Amino acid sequence: MDRGAGPSVRLKLTLSYAGFLMLAGALPLLAVAVFLLRSQRLGFAPDEVVISSPGSAYLRAFAPTAAAIMAFLLVFGLAGGWLLAGRMLAPLARITEATRLAAEGSLEHRIRLPGRTDEFRELADAFDTMLARLEEHVAGERRFAANASHELRTPLAISKALIDVARADPHRDTAELLDRLHAVNTRAIDLSEALLLLSRAGQRSFTRVPVDLSLLAEEAVETLLPLAERRGVALETSGEITPATGSRALLLQLTTNLVHNAIVHNLPADGTVLITTATRRSTAVLTVENTGERLTPDVVATLAEPFRRGTGRLRTGHQGTGLGLAIARTITEAHDGTLTLTPRPGGGLLATVELPLTI
Numbered sequence: 536m537d538r539g540a541g542p543s544v545r546l547k548l549t550l551s552y553a554g555f556l557m558l559a560g561a562l563p564l565l566a567v568a569v570f571l572l573r574s575q576r577l578g579f580a581p582d583e584v585v586i587s588s589p590g591s592a593y594l595r596a597f598a599p600t601a602a603a604i605m606a607f608l609l610v611f612g613l614a615g616g617w618l619l620a621g622r623m624l625a626p627l628a629r630i631t632e633a634t635r636l637a638a639e640g641s642l643e644h645r646i647r648l649p650g651r652t653d654e655f656r657e658l659a660d661a662f663d664t665m666l667a668r669l670e671e672h673v674a675g676e677r678r679f680a681a682n683a684s685h686e687l688r689t690p691l692a693i694s695k696a697l698i699d700v701a702r703a704d705p706h707r708d709t710a711e712l713l714d715r716l717h718a719v720n721t722r723a724i725d726l727s728e729a730l731l732l733l734s735r736a737g738q739r740s741f742t743r744v745p746v747d748l749s750l751l752a753e754e755a756v757e758t759l760l761p762l763a764e765r766r767g768v769a770l771e772t773s774g775e776i777t778p779a780t781g782s783r784a785l786l787l788q789l790t791t792n793l794v795h796n797a798i799v800h801n802l803p804a805d806g807t808v809l810i811t812t813a814t815r816r817s818t819a820v821l822t823v824e825n826t827g828e829r830l831t832p833d834v835v836a837t838l839a840e841p842f843r844r845g846t847g848r849l850r851t852g853h854q855g856t857g858l859g860l861a862i863a864r865t866i867t868e869a870h871d872g873t874l875t876l877t878p879r880p881g882g883g884l885l886a887t888v889e890l891p892l893t894i
Contacts, residue, residue: 548623552616553609560608564601626655630662642670678840690723729858739869741782745893748777748786748821749812755790756810759798767804768825770794774812778893779819781870789866790821792859793886797825800884819890827883835876835884839864863888 629646636644645666648659694716701712756770763770779786790810797808808825839860860876863886867874872890879885 548620549613549616553612556612557605557608560604564604630659637666642666642673687726690719693719729862741785743780744783746779746781746783746786748779748819749774751787751790752810752812754787755794759794763798766798768798768801768806768808770808772810777812777814777819779890780893785866789863792863793823796859797823801825801827814892817892819892821888823886825883829882830878830884832878835878838876
């Protein structure tokens, strides 16, 4: 919105200080004037002031002094008000400069306002906190965009290479080519759908309804049972009715992602996955625990980041999108919950989802 230029806040404060000072000085002068007029009428005025006309005597004797006092108050109020306003608004100038730098794209700048806590210090600290979170968010978005571009470019580059090979060798068997193209395109579609789901979950644009996490766990297990049987992984469920509130579709996706991750990143044979639901005080808890290779805390700390497949984990031959746990964390946060990943002492991973409990 375009607005015309107006007087600065410093000028407004200066005029306000000067006006208040002149008003404060005028009131006692007015009181003195009233006192002198009443004194003359009662015959108590000084001899040099008492003449034939009491009104003109007051004007000649008191008005010059009052005018000099008011002129002094005006100059003193303007000068003192200008200096005082500048000193009081100095922190605001630092905040304004930091805001201007942030608007230009420099998010690493911080105000770090010194001194004791006051309104300006609280505003500066809140602004620094906002800048830190915004810088972290922008950095995460940039990493996500770079990783997404890389992941999407890979299947496209493979498709192009397969097509180039087919064009160079017209007599090549097309059945194998079609199978490989189908697999590559399927992976690209899966990745695109995962990116869309991740974006929608982060926007929190969904209707909240009562949901039982125990039923979602059973549905996820039923869906993924064929995959678990092919990989020799045993699925076990236990727990009680666990009411929560949120999007049933997103919470089912969250549960499915955790169970799927536990299946594909498991032991080569005789692996297990335990899915448990429970209530703890005011929290609905879903845990997914699986056997597998030993994981370090540093590796586990990065697993929920987009496109992280867990360096050092078992090579299962499964080409996932690298977004399963990232989507799970985003869905959890969109439901005002927390997702905690913990390495199991004997190997594998423990994923714990805590959501607000529906009473």
